[in-house]
Amino acid sequence: CTFTFFQFERTFIAIKPDGVQRGLISEIMSRFERKGFKLVAVKLVVPSKDFAQKHYHDLKERPFFNGLCDFLSSGPVLAMVWEGEGVIKYGRKLIGATDPQKSEPGTIRGDLAVVVGRNIIHGSDGPETAKDEINLWFKPEELVSYQSNSEKWVY
Numbered sequence: 001c002t003f004t005f006f007q008f009e010r011t012f013i014a015i016k017p018d019g020v021q022r023g024l025i026s027e028i029m030s031r032f033e034r035k036g037f038k039l040v041a042v043k044l045v046v047p048s049k050d051f052a053q054k055h056y057h058d059l060k061e062r063p064f065f066n067g068l069c070d071f072l073s074s075g076p077v078l079a080m081v082w083e084g085e086g087v088i089k090y091g092r093k094l095i096g097a098t099d100p101q102k103s104e105p106g107t108i109r110g111d112l113a114v115v116v117g118r119n120i121i122h123g124s125d126g127p128e129t130a131k132d133e134i135n136l137w138f139k140p141e142e143l144v145s146y147q148s149n150s151e152k153w154v155y
């Protein structure tokens with residue numbers, strides 16, 4: 001059987017300092033992995049406040065912007081890029097609603113978080129944001145293109 005290499009879409013996912021401190025890295029990564037999505041980049045970083053402001057630039061008029069940027073830069077963040085068919089939209093579904101009180105059980109925030117200011121994870125909300133966020137957090141050479149053995153059983 002022939003399997004032609006085709007690159008699916010990619011999204012930027014970050015486990016915020018609360019998720020890292022609570023020991024939820026493997027729990028969260030395994031949900032993306034078991035679904036059938038493919039990890040193509042990962043690193044643990046403490047973003048500067050300036051970097052956090054760049055990441056959240058769309059929210060700069062919001063009252064919580066400063067506190068949010070302080071929080072994102074307060075400790076290690078696990079930055080990741082995941083690849084797969086529909087991963088941008090479905091990644092948001094795995095994550096759940098912004099406010100964990102409104103996230104369905106079964107979602108990451110629904111199962112693992114309680115308040116909006118400590119909602120443990122970030123995921124790009126569309127193709128443009130995904131592209132911008134991947135470019136902000138990763139250099140091109142940090143993204144690994146490879147064919148995983150399981151792919152022909154996922155697609």
Ligand code: RTP
Nearest residue numbers: 064068097098116117118119121122123124125
């Ligand atoms: P994210 O960007 O982190 O994936 O979250 P989101 O798209 O679900 O939500 P967004 O509206 O972009 O907000 C970004 C993050 O800001 C914090 N937030 N705090 N009322 C508040 O205090 C408030 N509202 C939002 C959350 O951490 C949210 O994830």
